[in-house]
Amino acid sequence: MNSADLVRAIRDHDWGVVDRAASAPADADDAVAAALAGLDEAARELAVAVVARRDGLRAGELLLKLLADLDLQVVAFAAKSLSEIHHLPDPTALLAAAAKETEPFVRECLYQAVGRTGRKDVLESLRKSTAREIDARARSWAEAALVRLGAPAERETLRKRIPTAPPDDAEFLCDQVVYIGDRSLAKAMLPWAEDEEPVRALDPHGRPVIVRMCDLVVWTAHRLGVSVQPPPRALGRYATETIRSATAGLRA
Amino acid sequence: MSFDLHLLENPSSAVLRVVPVRFARADSGGIDPSAPDLDNRGFKTDSNCSARGPVVGVMPGSTIQIRVIRDRLESGALLFASVDDASLVELVHPAAGASLSPSDSGGRSGDTLYLRGAAGVRRSGMTLVKIHFGAAGGPVMAELAVRVHPRLRIPVAVHMVSINGTGPSMSFADIQDAFHRANHFLAPAGVTLDVRSPPLADSVTGFILPGVCLMAFEAAPPRMPTPPGVTEHLRVLGLRPDAAALNAYFVRTLALQTGGPTSFQEPLGQGITQDVLDTLVAAAPSPPSPRPGRGIMVATPTDTYEYSHVLAHEIGHLLDLAHYGGGEQPPADNIKEDIWGHRNLMHNAAQLHPLPGSGHTCRSTEPRRRVGYGDGSVGPRAGGFLGIKSFNRVRQSAQVAVLRSAVLARKYVPF
Numbered sequence: 327m328n329s330a331d332l333v334r335a336i337r338d339h340d341w342g343v344v345d346r347a348a349s350a351p352a353d354a355d356d357a358v359a360a361a362l363a364g365l366d367e368a369a370r371e372l373a374v375a376v377v378a379r380r381d382g383l384r385a386g387e388l389l390l391k392l393l394a395d396l397d398l399q400v401v402a403f404a405a406k407s408l409s410e411i412h413h414l415p416d417p418t419a420l421l422a423a424a425a426k427e428t429e430p431f432v433r434e435c436l437y438q439a440v441g442r443t444g445r446k447d448v449l450e451s452l453r454k455s456t457a458r459e460i461d462a463r464a465r466s467w468a469e470a471a472l473v474r475l476g477a478p479a480e481r482e483t484l485r486k487r488i489p490t491a492p493p494d495d496a497e498f499l500c501d502q503v504v505y506i507g508d509r510s511l512a513k514a515m516l517p518w519a520e521d522e523e524p525v526r527a528l529d530p531h532g533r534p535v536i537v538r539m540c541d542l543v544v545w546t547a548h549r550l551g552v553s554v555q556p557p558p559r560a561l562g563r564y565a566t567e568t569i570r571s572a573t574a575g576l577r578a
Numbered sequence: 579m580s581f582d583l584h585l586l587e588n589p590s591s592a593v594l595r596v597v598p599v600r601f602a603r604a605d606s607g608g609i610d611p612s613a614p615d616l617d618n619r620g621f622k623t624d625s626n627c628s629a630r631g632p633v634v635g636v637m638p639g640s641t642i643q644i645r646v647i648r649d650r651l652e653s654g655a656l657l658f659a660s661v662d663d664a665s666l667v668e669l670v671h672p673a674a675g676a677s678l679s680p681s682d683s684g685g686r687s688g689d690t691l692y693l694r695g696a697a698g699v700r701r702s703g704m705t706l707v708k709i710h711f712g713a714a715g716g717p718v719m720a721e722l723a724v725r726v727h728p729r730l731r732i733p734v735a736v737h738m739v740s741i742n743g744t745g746p747s748m749s750f751a752d753i754q755d756a757f758h759r760a761n762h763f764l765a766p767a768g769v770t771l772d773v774r775s776p777p778l779a780d781s782v783t784g785f786i787l788p789g790v791c792l793m794a795f796e797a798a799p800p801r802m803p804t805p806p807g808v809t810e811h812l813r814v815l816g817l818r819p820d821a822a823a824l825n826a827y828f829v830r831t832l833a834l835q836t837g838g839p840t841s842f843q844e845p846l847g848q849g850i851t852q853d854v855l856d857t858l859v860a861a862a863p864s865p866p867s868p869r870p871g872r873g874i875m876v877a878t879p880t881d882t883y884e885y886s887h888v889l890a891h892e893i894g895h896l897l898d899l900a901h902y903g904g905g906e907q908p909p910a911d912n913i914k915e916d917i918w919g920h921r922n923l924m925h926n927a928a929q930l931h932p933l934p935g936s937g938h939t940c941r942s943t944e945p946r947r948r949v950g951y952g953d954g955s956v957g958p959r960a961g962g963f964l965g966i967k968s969f970n971r972v973r974q975s976a977q978v979a980v981l982r983s984a985v986l987a988r989k990y991v992p993f
Contacts, residue, residue, distance in 0.1 A: 341821040368733075372822070398700060398728055402986035428701040430979075431986045462968075494973045526900055529854050559860035561853050 329357035336372050337365060347376045355384045359391070367397045374400065378407035386415035393423050393432070401427075405435035409442065417443040421455050430461035437464065438505065441471030449475055463498075470502040473511075481511065488514035493525045496539055500546040509550050512576055519543045519573045528561065535562060540569050547572040598651050599709050599720035601632055604643035604690055607952040608883055608959055611765035613643050615950075615963040616722075619918055619975070626968045626976060629706055629723035633966045635766035635978055636695040637729050641670055644691045644722060646678055646709065653680040658714045659691055663705035667724045668694045675714055695726045702727050702768075702982075725966055727768025727978070730985045732893075734773045735820035737827045740781040744789030746828040747878045748885070750777045753828060759886035760893070763923055763962045767978040769985055771824070771893070780817040780827075785810050789830030791875065793848065794861070807835045808861045815850060815858075815870035819992035824893065825873035832877040847876040847888045849895025851989075871992020872896060883954045887923070890962070894924050897984035900974055901926040902965075921949040921961035924977065 327335075327343075332350045335343035336358065347354070358373050365373060370392070377388050389411070392404035405427075408414065417440045424436040440452055449472065456468040472480040484502070488511075491499050496518070503512050521539035528535045545561045548554050552575035554568060564572075605613035618632040627633045636642050646657065657678045661669045671692035672678055680688045691707065704725045710716040736753055738745055748756075757773045764770070786792060786806055791814050794807025819825045833842045848854075850872050859866060874892040879885045902922035919925055951959040968976040984990075 339822070344821070368822070396700065399730060399986065403988060406987055428703075429986070431983045528857060529848070535857070560856035562857060562860075 329354040332376065333357050333361045336361070336369050336376060339368050339372060341372060341375070343372070344375045344379050347380050350380070352382060355380065355382050355388060359384075359388050362392070367400060370395060370397065370400045371403055374403045374407055378411055381411045381413055383413055385411050385413045390415045390419055390423065393427070398429060402429065402432055402435070405432040405439075409435040409438040414439055414443050417445045417448040418451065421448065421451050424455060425458075430464045433459070433461065434464040434467040437468040437471045441474035441505070444475070446475050449477055453477070466498070466502065470505055473502075473508075474506045481508075485511060485514045489517045493523050493539060496525055496542055500542050500549075503546060504549045507550070509552060509576065512546060512550055512552075515543050515546060516573055516576060519569055537561060537563060540564075543576070544568055544572040547576050552576055597631075597720065598649050599657065600647040600649055601634075601720065601722050602645040602647050603950060604645040604687065606950055608954065609759070609762045609886075609951065609962040611762040612641060614766040615921070615961065616644070617963070617966040619965065619967055619972075620969065626704075626979070627723050627725075627966065628704070629721040631721045631723070633704070633723035633725055635725045635727050635768065635964075635966055636667070636693065637727055637765060637768045638695040638699040639697045640765070641692055641694040643687065644693065644707075645687070646689045646691060646720075648680070648689065656712050657689075657719065658710045658712075658716065660708050660710060660714065661693075661705060661724075662708070663703075664696070666696055666699060666703045666705045666726050667707070668696055669707070670694050678709075691722075693724060695724075699726045700728055725978075727766070727982065730769050730982060732769065732771050732985060732990050733820075733823040734771050735823040735825050736773055736777040737780050737817055737825060738777050739791070739814055739817065739827050739829045740779070741785045741791060741829060742783055742788035743781075744830055745781075746830050748828065750775075752882070752885075753777070756882065756885040756889055759883070760889040763887065763890035763964075764893070764981075766966075767964055767981050769981060771889075774820075774823065778818055778820075782813055782817070785813075787831075787833070790833050791829045791831070793832055793834045793845070793875075794858075804861065804863045805835055807833075808858055811875075812858055812862055812866040812870045814875065815855070815873060816866055816868040819869075819871035819873065821991060821993060824896070824990040825871060825992055826889075827873060827875045829875065830878060832875060844877065846879050846884070847874060847892040849874050849892040849897075851896060851898070869993070872989070873992055881954055881956045883959055884956065887960050887962070891923055893990075894977075894981065897981050897989055899924050899977055899980055899984075902974070902977070917949075918963065918965075921963040922977075923960075923962050923964055925960060 327346055327350050329350060332343060332347060332354050355377060358377060362370060362373060374392055377385050389404045389408050393401055395401050420436050420440045424433045427433050440448060452472055456465060459465040459468055469480050473484055488499055518539040523539045524536045525539060526537055528537055541564050544554055544558055544564045548558050554575055555571045601616055603613055603615050614634050616632040616634045622630045659669055659672060661667050671686055678689050682688045704723050707722045707724055708718045709720040711719045754773050757771050761770055792807040792810045794805040794811060814827050832845050834845050835842060852872055855870060855872055874896055876888060879888055902919045902924040948958060949961040951961050965975050965977040974980050
């Protein structure tokens, strides 16, 4: 498809274009950027999806531009996409955008993106942003980004927090450990393997399957690429031998 | 003006405060977006609510009513209202400089504040409404926080699913109406469901029972055949999912396999999150085709109010909300029997009847059935309260924040 077809599909809210967008030429992102001002909110959301799926060299720059959109849902989608793409913008620009943003969800996505840049030279700037962050959840993600960038003190704080985490915090911590991508940090979860405290029901209206702390060890190990036997296909309630396999894999 | 305070003499009791003016929901009937429920849990919290009192949510451009309760105050006592930040919330009534009147007048209820979220607010913000005694600048008798939530829109694709030739018993017009009322439940969170028209007419054949989608959740034990509920469940969820919308599948009946081949419950609805979908796919004998997505499935409730409540509740699940107070877990009286839990949109039963069985996790008591929403055709109506305040010891206490983050993260789309 050519750039004009791509822009037309976006304007027409044709979400099928997200899967077809990869075949558009490299300058298609420029065409999308030029068309943004004339698109309605739904089309701008679709534009975010297209830019993120293509993940071209200018993806980060375009998504950063969309953080100034007047519609909060477009802004949030752009921020979420920034936390997932490969061609990220400069982390100082991400931190500057976070400093101006009042929606906590957007800020947490931007902190995640900063961590994914791998740029250790922004550690101090990120620390300052973390100290200023007023939302607890967004601050936790800023701290996780610091750990991902290699901040030792923040890593140690997180490592000490994990073993005694209450069930209400456990899944959030699992997401952070997976985001940081550090198997040795996941070893801090080993005490959970003996803990059958319920965390939540997977399907509240069915015959509820209650996920326990020990089950989170299995699923997190699997998400981190640790070999677990038998390999879990979904978050669930696992047999004792599966939990043992996960703990052995994490210890190795 | 003076009044007597009768303080407890028991040294083990601490009188912490006197609250001569309180706030309450301005309606005692069914859900009404102009009379939202208040988050009156606790008094002052540390993190996300600065008021010494309750908090309520409003959308920009919407007007809400809040009842002011005089507790042992004379009706003639002069009470004035003020708003800290008029760029967030406008005081519509009483007019600036006028006192509250206990009498109804001009179509407005007595002792009631009319507040409007300022148009054009683009990010959530909070301000305080204060009640002053004696004069507009008099001492503050009570505080209410108002949180303005910019509108977040969720496009909804309605699927009318015919199973073996039998479709849902509700018409599309009924379903549109139910979504309209479901929006009333979600209004304090600033979330609006936009139903696309026309609906998608989908049909499947080869199911075990006409009009019935069997549901299963757990995988069959090893060497046992895959439960038909897994297959039927996934086939419905694979019916033309709209990639940009919340997909709502309406069927005549949902039947949940709860054990043996003839053991069923009939849930009114189910929110299918990614976790639920992953579990179903994992239980399938082979990768399902076409690809199923997240969404909600809804059967035919007996009552229209209940219908809208079920929609809002299931969409709450899809958007990360758990049952309030862990109601689906084995009896845990300390949390589950909380009165706020019974008033909550995410209470685990759509009806508040006493349920049979002494050990039933949904058991109810008379005070807990009367949550302030009146009676419907099938008994006391379930409540619509959604928590805004954040408490460390209450899981998902800030439900509105959870809901809004999930909308912003687009967890309503199928893939």
